[in-house]
Amino acid sequence: MESLTKRRIGAAVVNLMVNAVIVNVLEETVLKRVKRPVIRGIVTQSVVDVVMETVQLRLTDGRTVGSRVMGLRVVSQDDQPLKTTQILKRIAYREVFTAGKFFKDRQRYLEDASVLPEDEFAKTRVIREGR
Numbered sequence: 001m002e003s004l005t006k007r008r009i010g011a012a013v014v015n016l017m018v019n020a021v022i023v024n025v026l027e028e029t030v031l032k033r034v035k036r037p038v039i040r041g042i043v044t045q046s047v048v049d050v051v052m053e054t055v056q057l058r059l060t061d062g063r064t065v066g067s068r069v070m071g072l073r074v075v076s077q078d079d080q081p082l083k084t085t086q087i088l089k090r091i092a093y094r095e096v097f098t099a100g101k102f103f104k105d106r107q108r109y110l111e112d113a114s115v116l117p118e119d120e121f122a123k124t125r126v127i128r129e130g131r
Helices: 003-029 036-059 064-068 084-096 098-102 106-111 117-122
Strands: 072-076 122-129
Touching: 003 036, 003 064, 003 072, 036 084, 064 072, 072 098, 084 098, 084 117, 098 106, 098 117, 117 122
Parallel strands: none
Antiparallel strands: 072 122
16 A cells, blocks of 8 residues: 555545534533434534635645644645635535445555545645645
8 A cells, every 4th residue: 555545545534533522512511411322423424524625725724633633635636725615625525426436446446545436526635735
């Protein structure tokens, strides 16, 4: 597995941990009155994931907490600043379609992890900082 692949996995793990902490804090403070487990378990996690990634990528020039830790950055393929629509397309495609497309052509994506299926769709790529 290429170094960029490992870094992307590491960044995803860090982001999941950060988001889990935020979800737990929300559930213990704001949502403790909500009795429906669907809202507490599924909706909260999904909303936090999308909002956190969108806000971080938009406000920190293509970096989430995990990508900063791992030395990565998401950039637009046309070298313009990331647009909110690109970020949302990237997230939606990853959540719905990426697994299927990745496993169809996994060797290609493992060799060059700078552009995964969600990046192709949103016209983004991931780069290592300082390179």
